[in-house]
Amino acid sequence: MVLFSGSTASIRRVFHARVFVSTSFPSQIGSFSLFSVNPSLNAQRSSSTSTPGSAAVKSSDEIKQEFRVYLDKERQRSLLGGGSARIAKQHNGGKLTARERLDLLFDQGTFREVDQLKAHRCNDFGMGEIDGKHDLPGDGVVTGHGRINGRINYAFSQDFTVFGGSLSETHAQKIIKVMEMAMRVGAPIIGLNDSGGARIQEGIDSLAGYADVFQKNVDASGVIPQISVVMGPCAGGAVYSPAMTDFIFMVEGTSYMFVTGPEVVKTVTNEDVTKEDLGGAIAHTETSGVVHASFANDIAAIRAMRRLLDFLPSSNDKSTMPSKPVTDPGTRLCPALEHLVPDDTNNPYDMMDVIKQIVDHDDVFSIMPNFARNIITCFARLEGETVGIVANNPLVLAGCLDIDASTKAARFVRFCDSFNIPILTFVDVPGFLPGTNQEHGGIIRHGAKLLFAYSEATVPKLTVITRKAYGGAYDVMASKHLRADVNYAWPSAEIAVMGAKGAVEIIFQGKNIEENTSQYMSRFSNPMVAAQRGFVDDIIEPNQTRRILCEDLAVLRKKSISNIPRKHSNIPL
Numbered sequence: 001m002v003l004f005s006g007s008t009a010s011i012r013r014v015f016h017a018r019v020f021v022s023t024s025f026p027s028q029i030g031s032f033s034l035f036s037v038n039p040s041l042n043a044q045r046s047s048s049t050s051t052p053g054s055a056a057v058k059s060s061d062e063i064k065q066e067f068r069v070y071l072d073k074e075r076q077r078s079l080l081g082g083g084s085a086r087i088a089k090q091h092n093g094g095k096l097t098a099r100e101r102l103d104l105l106f107d108q109g110t111f112r113e114v115d116q117l118k119a120h121r122c123n124d125f126g127m128g129e130i131d132g133k134h135d136l137p138g139d140g141v142v143t144g145h146g147r148i149n150g151r152i153n154y155a156f157s158q159d160f161t162v163f164g165g166s167l168s169e170t171h172a173q174k175i176i177k178v179m180e181m182a183m184r185v186g187a188p189i190i191g192l193n194d195s196g197g198a199r200i201q202e203g204i205d206s207l208a209g210y211a212d213v214f215q216k217n218v219d220a221s222g223v224i225p226q227i228s229v230v231m232g233p234c235a236g237g238a239v240y241s242p243a244m245t246d247f248i249f250m251v252e253g254t255s256y257m258f259v260t261g262p263e264v265v266k267t268v269t270n271e272d273v274t275k276e277d278l279g280g281a282i283a284h285t286e287t288s289g290v291v292h293a294s295f296a297n298d299i300a301a302i303r304a305m306r307r308l309l310d311f312l313p314s315s316n317d318k319s320t321m322p323s324k325p326v327t328d329p330g331t332r333l334c335p336a337l338e339h340l341v342p343d344d345t346n347n348p349y350d351m352m353d354v355i356k357q358i359v360d361h362d363d364v365f366s367i368m369p370n371f372a373r374n375i376i377t378c379f380a381r382l383e384g385e386t387v388g389i390v391a392n393n394p395l396v397l398a399g400c401l402d403i404d405a406s407t408k409a410a411r412f413v414r415f416c417d418s419f420n421i422p423i424l425t426f427v428d429v430p431g432f433l434p435g436t437n438q439e440h441g442g443i444i445r446h447g448a449k450l451l452f453a454y455s456e457a458t459v460p461k462l463t464v465i466t467r468k469a470y471g472g473a474y475d476v477m478a479s480k481h482l483r484a485d486v487n488y489a490w491p492s493a494e495i496a497v498m499g500a501k502g503a504v505e506i507i508f509q510g511k512n513i514e515e516n517t518s519q520y521m522s523r524f525s526n527p528m529v530a531a532q533r534g535f536v537d538d539i540i541e542p543n544q545t546r547r548i549l550c551e552d553l554a555v556l557r558k559k560s561i562s563n564i565p566r567k568h569s570n571i572p573l
Contacts, residue, residue: 078116078137082161090161094254095232096298098142098159101192104302105155106146113144114181115174120202127201136162139170140195143178145187149310151322154182157192160232164196167238171199172209179216186315188225190305193242194232194255210237217244222418224315227308229301230255230291235279243290246415247308247367250281250294251301257284257291289371289404308365311379311386318420324384328360330550337542341428341466341492345499351376351393351426354466358546360384367412372404377412379421383550385557388416391426392477394467401473402433403446410449417457422553425463425478430499431471448572451476455483456569460556462549465489465527465536470498480535485559486552488545489527489536496524 058066081087081097090097096104102111117137120127140162145154156175158165175191182189198206220226221244228242230250234257242248242257250257258279265271265278277283281294295301314320334357341349356362359380367377374397378389390409392399416423432438432447454461454476461484469477474495480487489495497503500521508516523529530536540548563569 074117074137081138081159082136082163086161094297095160095194095251097161098157098165098192098194101231101298101302102142102144102146102155102157104299105190105192105305106148106153107150111144111146113142114178115143118170118174120168120170120199138162139168139174140165141171141174143174145178145181148306151309151314152185152187153190153309153314154178154187155190155192158195158232160194160196163199165194165232166196166199167206167209167213168199168202169205169209172206172213175213176216179213179220182224183220186224186317186320188227188309188312188314189220190309191226191228191242191245193228193230193234193238195238196233197236197238207237210241213241214244217241221246222316225309225312225419227305229305230257231298231301235259235261248284248291249301249304250284250291251298252281252294252296254298256280285368285370287371289368289408292368293366293370308379311365311381313386313419313421316419321420322386324360324381326384328383330383330554331547333543334358334546335543337545341490341542343492345430345468345494348394348398350395351391351399351428351466354426355380355389355391358382358549359387359389364389368408372402372408374399374402375405375409377409382424382546382553385553386421387424387553388412388421389424389426390478392429394428397433398430399428399468400430400433401447401450401476402438403441403443406443406446406450410453413450413453413457417453417459420459422460422462422556423454423457423478424549425461425484427463427465427469427474427477428467429470429473429477430468431473445572447472447476451482452569452571454478456563456571457483458559458561458563460553460559461485462552462556463487464540464545464549465493465495466542467492467494468499469493469495480537483561485556487536488538488540488548489530490542490545491526491539493527493530493536493539494525495527495530495535500525 079099081099087097115138118139119137120139138159141156141158143154143156145152147153156178179189198210200206217226226245226247228245228248230242230248232255234242234255236259239257239259253276256275256279258275260268262273262275262278265273274280281291284291285294293304295304310322313322336357337354340353340357352364355364355376355378359382364378364380367379369376369378373395374393376389376391376393380387380389390412392401413423415421432443461478461482463478463480463484463486465488467490469489475481478484478487500517503524504513504517504520507520527536527539531539
């Protein structure tokens with residue numbers, strides 16, 4: 001089965017980390033009436049013990065021993081979730097169970113569960129029955145903490161085998177508890193979402209639970225990293241908790257997200273659409289931009305989360321920033337950069353090739369790689385220290401800024417600023433994408449988001465102009481005027497209001513085009529004027545880029561700057 005295409009060690013961890021017991025449990029623990037939740041049954045037992053000839057009253061030691069037996073059975077029931085049949089159905093659908101996912105997510109043997117025995121309190125619509133189906137401990141979500149790559153993280157994993165992973169009052173309370181614990185100690189929170197939505201039997205209590213979780217997402221924003229992995233259904237109001245986290249990831253083929261499903265869409269708009277086309281991984285990673293990346297199966301998704309967390313700090317405390325041993329020297333030259341960027345500004349190239357030459361071991365973790373591909377956002381390291389990278393990509397739309405690219409980059413810049421991650425910007429941009437679709441879609445407002453995000457950011461900001469930097473896009477892309485700390489240009493850079501051809505046609509109104517174009521290019525098709533004005537700090541050779549950036553980051557590590565005091569800014573959302 002495709003799901004288990006991971007390593008042998010990974011699969012062994014999944015299926016041997018837990019030993020499940022039989023699904024056969026008595027509907028009542030007859031010998032342990034002290035803890036029965038059925039009042040009539042307790043009354044019957046009370047009267048029977050008071051009649052002549054009844055059994056002797058149990059001793060304290062016997063009661064305690066019976067409780068231990070009962071406790072052990074409840075723990076085993078919790079481990080089994082919805083039972084062997086539902087677990088098999090989960091596996092047949094290409095999905096791991098909630099506990100198997102946590103076993104893979106955390107370092108082996110480090111996960112500590114919280115609220116394993118917590119149970120719902122609903123008695124409506126048969127939910128109060130003590131029949132082994134409606135009284136399952138854990139209430140459809142596994143919560144706790146453990147270590148990922150040696151660092152503390154908190155997580156919750158919804159269990160689709162228990163009530164379809166539906167959210168109840170107590171289900172929400174379990175999630176909120178670990179979120180509060182994560183904020184208290186300064187550790188990331190990871191949500192593994194696999195839920196049918198609100199538990200209808202609980203009505204308003206379920207809806208209140210969702211709202212309480214939403215509020216906690218907002219409280220945690222900018223305090224600790226929040227990561228959501230959608231590994232099954234996530235529909236209706238349930239989508240808004242992942243939507244407010246820092247990163248959302250999906251599993252291809254088994255997960256979907258939408259506010260209203262295909263049936264409602266058909267009723268309201270008469271559109272025929274499948275769950276996959278409406279809210280599947282491809283729709284959200286390539287079209288809507290809701291999701292930051294997707295993966296082939298549960299194992300691949302969880303491995304990617306472990307890798308992402310290795311780049312991130314545990315909280316907004318600078319001291320939690322991860323630091324790796326320096327195994328790629330900062331003094332390393334990058335001779336390939338001398339030839340990667342074509343001299344002709346109309347020739348495309350892949351900016352990711354430039355980035356990989358500069359960062360440690362060409363190792364990057366891309367964020368939203370399939371959405372707005374005309375701009376790159378990714379995490380990498382320089383001398384073992386995490387950096388966030390934003391870069392125009394001339395390979396797509398010539399690297400123009402458009403609505404999607406602006407919102408994608410703005411969100412990424414704000415995340416980096418929230419968690420003290422330095423921002424490295426590579427610029428090759430001919431301007432904003434023209435057209436009625438962009439203007440009517442609000443490019444002014446959306447472009448302003450990126451401008452606002454860069455302006456507000458107080459982390460170290462380093463900018464390298466590799467080729468074009470035209471018009472307002474030059475200003476937006478972390479220019480010196482937006483408080484960038486260091487700005488460099490390669491000799492191939494052109495910094496101007498627009499390209500030579502367009503400028504000459506406007507200035508000289510079509511007269512002596514060749515002569516005037518040559519004159520204009522001599523003046524502006526190089527970074528000298530910007531350097532003379534101090535708008536770039538130096539014109540550097542491409543092969544020296546890594547060395548210079550590493551030296552600057554070492555100096556800027558203790559940078560301290562604050563914005564003007566206020567309640568909060570008002571970014572043009």
